[in-house]
Amino acid sequence: MKTRVNLNINGESRDLLVPVHKTLLEVLREDLGLIGTKHGCELGECGTCTVLIDGAPTLSCLALPADHEGPVITTVEGLACAGELHPLQRAFAELGAAQCGYCTPGILLTARALLADEPQPPRQRIREALAGNLCRCTGYTKILDAVELAALRMAQAGGRT
Amino acid sequence: MSDKGQFTVVGQPLPKIDAWAKVTGETRYADDLVLPRMAHGKLLRSSHAHARIRGIDTTRARALPGVYAVITGADLPRVKFGILPVSQDEEALCTEKVRMVGDAVAAVAAVDEATAEAACRLIAVDYEALPALMSIQESLAHPDVRIHEYGDGPNVHKNVALQFGDVEQAFTASHLVREDVFFFEGNTHLPMEQHAAVAHFGPDGKLTLWSSTQTPHYVHRLLPRILDLPGAHIRVIAAPVGGGFGGKLDPFAHEIAACKLSQLTGRPVKIACTREEVFYIHRGRHPVLMWMRTGFTKDGDITGCHLRTWLDGGAYGSYGVASTFYTGVINPVTYKIPVYKFEGARVFTNKPPCGPKRGHGTPQPRFALECQLDKAAEQLGLDPADLRKRILQPPFTKTANHLTVTTIGLGECIDKVVEASGWQDKRARFAVATVTPKPLWRQRKRKGIGLAGSAYMTGAGTAIYWNSMPHSGVIIRADRSGGVSILCGATDIGQGSDSILAYLPAEVLGIEPKDVHVHPADTSLTPVDLGSYSSRVTLMCGVAAIQAATRLRAAIGRAVAAKLQVAPGQIAFRERKVGVPDDWDRAVPFAQAVELGEAMHGVLAFPGSYAPPRRAGKYKGGGVGPSPCYSYSACVVELTVDEDTGWIELDDVWIAHDVGRALNPLLVEGQVEGSVYMGIGEALMEGQVFRKGLHKHPSLLEYKSPTTLETPPIHTFLVETDDPEGPFGAKEAGQGPLLPVIPAIANAVYHAIGVRMDQVPITPDMVLRGLELKRQGKPARIGPGTLPLFTFKEPLAVESAFGQPADAIAVRPFADPTA
Numbered sequence: 001m002k003t004r005v006n007l008n009i010n011g012e013s014r015d016l017l018v019p020v021h022k023t024l025l026e027v028l029r030e031d032l033g034l035i036g037t038k039h040g041c042e043l044g045e046c047g048t049c050t051v052l053i054d055g056a057p058t059l060s061c062l063a064l065p066a067d068h069e070g071p072v073i074t075t076v077e078g079l080a081c082a083g084e085l086h087p088l089q090r091a092f093a094e095l096g097a098a099q100c101g102y103c104t105p106g107i108l109l110t111a112r113a114l115l116a117d118e119p120q121p122p123r124q125r126i127r128e129a130l131a132g133n134l135c136r137c138t139g140y141t142k143i144l145d146a147v148e149l150a151a152l153r154m155a156q157a158g159g160r161t
Numbered sequence: 162m163s164d165k166g167q168f169t170v171v172g173q174p175l176p177k178i179d180a181w182a183k184v185t186g187e188t189r190y191a192d193d194l195v196l197p198r199m200a201h202g203k204l205l206r207s208s209h210a211h212a213r214i215r216g217i218d219t220t221r222a223r224a225l226p227g228v229y230a231v232i233t234g235a236d237l238p239r240v241k242f243g244i245l246p247v248s249q250d251e252e253a254l255c256t257e258k259v260r261m262v263g264d265a266v267a268a269v270a271a272v273d274e275a276t277a278e279a280a281c282r283l284i285a286v287d288y289e290a291l292p293a294l295m296s297i298q299e300s301l302a303h304p305d306v307r308i309h310e311y312g313d314g315p316n317v318h319k320n321v322a323l324q325f326g327d328v329e330q331a332f333t334a335s336h337l338v339r340e341d342v343f344f345f346e347g348n349t350h351l352p353m354e355q356h357a358a359v360a361h362f363g364p365d366g367k368l369t370l371w372s373s374t375q376t377p378h379y380v381h382r383l384l385p386r387i388l389d390l391p392g393a394h395i396r397v398i399a400a401p402v403g404g405g406f407g408g409k410l411d412p413f414a415h416e417i418a419a420c421k422l423s424q425l426t427g428r429p430v431k432i433a434c435t436r437e438e439v440f441y442i443h444r445g446r447h448p449v450l451m452w453m454r455t456g457f458t459k460d461g462d463i464t465g466c467h468l469r470t471w472l473d474g475g476a477y478g479s480y481g482v483a484s485t486f487y488t489g490v491i492n493p494v495t496y497k498i499p500v501y502k503f504e505g506a507r508v509f510t511n512k513p514p515c516g517p518k519r520g521h522g523t524p525q526p527r528f529a530l531e532c533q534l535d536k537a538a539e540q541l542g543l544d545p546a547d548l549r550k551r552i553l554q555p556p557f558t559k560t561a562n563h564l565t566v567t568t569i570g571l572g573e574c575i576d577k578v579v580e581a582s583g584w585q586d587k588r589a590r591f592a593v594a595t596v597t598p599k600p601l602w603r604q605r606k607r608k609g610i611g612l613a614g615s616a617y618m619t620g621a622g623t624a625i626y627w628n629s630m631p632h633s634g635v636i637i638r639a640d641r642s643g644g645v646s647i648l649c650g651a652t653d654i655g656q657g658s659d660s661i662l663a664y665l666p667a668e669v670l671g672i673e674p675k676d677v678h679v680h681p682a683d684t685s686l687t688p689v690d691l692g693s694y695s696s697r698v699t700l701m702c703g704v705a706a707i708q709a710a711t712r713l714r715a716a717i718g719r720a721v722a723a724k725l726q727v728a729p730g731q732i733a734f735r736e737r738k739v740g741v742p743d744d745w746d747r748a749v750p751f752a753q754a755v756e757l758g759e760a761m762h763g764v765l766a767f768p769g770s771y772a773p774p775r776r777a778g779k780y781k782g783g784g785v786g787p788s789p790c791y792s793y794s795a796c797v798v799e800l801t802v803d804e805d806t807g808w809i810e811l812d813d814v815w816i817a818h819d820v821g822r823a824l825n826p827l828l829v830e831g832q833v834e835g836s837v838y839m840g841i842g843e844a845l846m847e848g849q850v851f852r853k854g855l856h857k858h859p860s861l862l863e864y865k866s867p868t869t870l871e872t873p874p875i876h877t878f879l880v881e882t883d884d885p886e887g888p889f890g891a892k893e894a895g896q897g898p899l900l901p902v903i904p905a906i907a908n909a910v911y912h913a914i915g916v917r918m919d920q921v922p923i924t925p926d927m928v929l930r931g932l933e934l935k936r937q938g939k940p941a942r943i944g945p946g947t948l949p950l951f952t953f954k955e956p957l958a959v960e961s962a963f964g965q966p967a968d969a970i971a972v973r974p975f976a977d978p979t980a
Contacts (some may be wrong), residue, residue: 088184099831
């Protein structure tokens with residue numbers, strides 16, 4: 001059975017006809033071509049598929065599109081603004097926080113939610129916020145460094161999130 | 162590179178060239194590829210650990226609407242394959258027997274994944290269950306139940322025995338002889354990306370395969386035989402790999418099935434593995450049981466070492482013959498071991514096959530040796546750091562087993578971590594700290610600090626199939642725009658090899674890395690590079706890239722010299738210009754210099770080739786272990802053990818790594834930190850364990866791996882030894898730094914609570930059991946007790962080469978004497 005849904009994704013309104021059981025992750029990747037959202041387990045265990053729904057980190061592999069009509073959905077493709085990278089993206093690239101890059105979209109979005117909530121988080125707070133996002137490459141060190149650098153730059157620039 | 166020999170690109174903390182795509186979600190991994198008319202495939206996998214296949218009925222699956230094709234092993238040529246020529250024991254789809262849960266028996270292509278999955282459920286396989294052998298002991302105890310018909314004995318895949326000098330005599334003359342037994346549990350790579358492949362068999366009869374693979378060349382080499390197609394009509398393209406760690410180094414059933422299904426349906430076919438499948442198809446860390454006997458003088462010098470290893474190989478050969486050798490042959494490159502004996506056996510079991518994971522076969526014996534050194538130091542009354550520094554292998558000498566050590570920065574690595582960690586002070590302070598009686602609701606915690614050293618290869622000295630061709634090839638082409646293209650078959654698995662391939666030519670040509678376009682590995686376009694394994698890529702591709710760029714530079718230099726009417730030797734390349742340093746105003750922009758070069762020489766395209774120096778020991782088995790050079794690491798771990806819960810919390814890790822030269826310190830640090838992290842997982846939580854033939858926890862939730870909360874601050878120090886074998890002196894960084902972390906943790910746990918952990922992962926229940934043994938006054942040790950009943954073959958006796966001077970340094974095939 002298919003259902004009609006309207007999703008507000010990265011500032012665009014999209015009408016879709018999707019099977020009722022199809023997850024937001026699958027709809028993003030397969031119906032909307034937003035392949036920046038990755039899958040690591042499709043069981044809600046690794047954080048790889050994280051997107052923001054009204055600013056809150058949400059595991060898209062456990063979310064159904066019909067439950068999220070209306071709120072603003074942000075994927076990694078919606079992080080850069082008018083061709084300008086988000087400070088988190090810039091810091092992740094500059095500090096080598098993305099190695100294979102597969103977990104990166106989910107971590108960027110989780111970090112963005114944290115910084116929106118707490119613009120200058122201490123390192124331990126960043127650790128806690130990212131504890132649900134697995135990364136096998138970096139040992140997390142450069143990721144934590146990059147979130148701190150982005151927070152600093154955003155504070156200097158007047159708190160753009 | 163300026164004329165003064167100073168670097169402009171090398172040594173800079175530059176972003177990776179693919180970093181921008183990765184932070185914006187633009188990188189297209191294999192599962193992100195979508196082609197018109199693409200079908201989706203699925204594999205039916207065995208639910209039996211060991212069974213004979215009596216028949217497979219696919220009638221109902223074929224009848225399901227939306228199904229395009231269903232295949233079994235009968236649809237493929239009846240040939241077995243395997244990554245190593247000596248272990249051709251795999252079938253993409255099993256025909257007679259399944260040897261593990263997860264073996265593929267049939268494959269479906271359908272309109273979507275759900276239909277393919279539904280069709281798989283309609284396939285009826287008639288199995289006759291056979292006894293499942295789930296451990297080394299079980300497999301050796303049941304020679305009547307044969308998992309394979311080949312090998313060095315019933316259920317014994319490989320039996321190796323090498324002896325370099327008389328160890329027994331050495332032990333007789335020793336002040337202390339230690340004998341210890343260790344066990345290293347198997348674990349898995351757990352890349353965040355699940356394996357995926359897209360195959361397209363075109364109407365022209367040519368096949369293209371995009372795959373998340375670390376070895377496109379080996380896949381390309383094996384497919385013709387597996388599919389019965391000419392290799393010239395097969396093209397393998399490596400998609401960006403979302404984490405490898407050795408898990409994407411074999412040809413896999415899903416790749417082969419996708420190719421065959423595409424051929425049958427005339428559609429592109431994608432097969433993306435689920436997370437559960439990745440746990441089963443892994444070729445991860447071998448569980449290894451080890452017995453180690455080492456003799457010492459009273460001053461701590463090693464007199465000789467005898468090591469026995471038993472590897473739980475799982476159901477297939479994979480890289481297992483190499484893995485078996487690696488459990489024995491690399492240990493000698495760190496410390497002076499005058500005589501050495503190694504016996505190893507890899508045993509087949511009905512579990513997923515093990516193979517290469519970060520450190521390939523070497524973290525297990527390294528754990529054994531470094532823990533044993535810690536015990537010996539205590540018995541001899543020596544500081545563990547001092548003991549190691551005393552016995553370092555001298556640079557530019559050979560080991561007992563004929564490996565050539567070039568530069569060795571291990572001593573400096575030890576100094577760095579000892580100093581930065583406050584080793585001496587903490588060593589003394591933590592040891593005397595007594596637990597004062599506390600009320601029950603207060604935690605009882607003890608701190609400890611431990612140290613270990615290690616070494617790893619910078620590229621295997623021999624290819625997996627015998628040949629005299631380059632191990633790595635690069636073609637460089639200069640464009641009239643001033644852009645430079647690099648074609649190389651290396652695969653970037655996140656370690657940054659594409660970036661290295663941009664930095665080095667940029668350095669040689671005085672241009673920016675952004676001016677260099679690095680093409681991904683594509684067997685129809687890029688020269689062969691053997692693959693991203695054995696920490697070979699930076700060194701081998703790097704040297705080849707420098708050679709190609711140097712040839713291009715010479716050609717352009719001659720043309721610019723003619724134009725400026727100066728001698729070619731006066732020409733320098735820097736700041737995107739080519740000219741004479743003393744007359745830089747007349748220097749020609751690089752793009753114009755390329756045009757001058759093309760006008761003089763024709764198309765500007767030059768090859769670079771690399772093959773390692775031929776230094777293999779002249780004995781059977783001497784080909785495993787030699788490497789152009791070895792990287793070295795030292796690690797200190799400080800931790801806290803909760804005596805009530807057994808929980809181990811890592812406080813800090815100090816790691817120093819001899820990388821030869823850091824071509825990009827940012828990337829080297831990233832590799833070191835990632836290695837430390839992975840070592841922590843292996844030391845404290847990760848285990849690929851089975852129950853009744855099934856993986857106990859094939860999920861990311863239950864297979865525990867460290868999160869941000871379990872990963873402590875990692876303090877990294879890079880040591881540069883400028884090795885004559887490496888590109889601008891560089892060695893590897895991607896694997897070696899994992900090795901010392903595991904024994905350093907075990908040694909720190911002993912320092913904290915006085916319990917020897919001769920087994921990893923060290924879990925809280927092991928800590929509690931160890932403390933209980935200590936309270937009862939029993940030997941405070943957790944580890945294996947008994948050894949398998951197994952007779953190793955008569956060792957091949959070879960004279961020890963210990964202490965002989967190194968020869969043939971930086972002498973290798975294809976090196977251009979004029980470059």
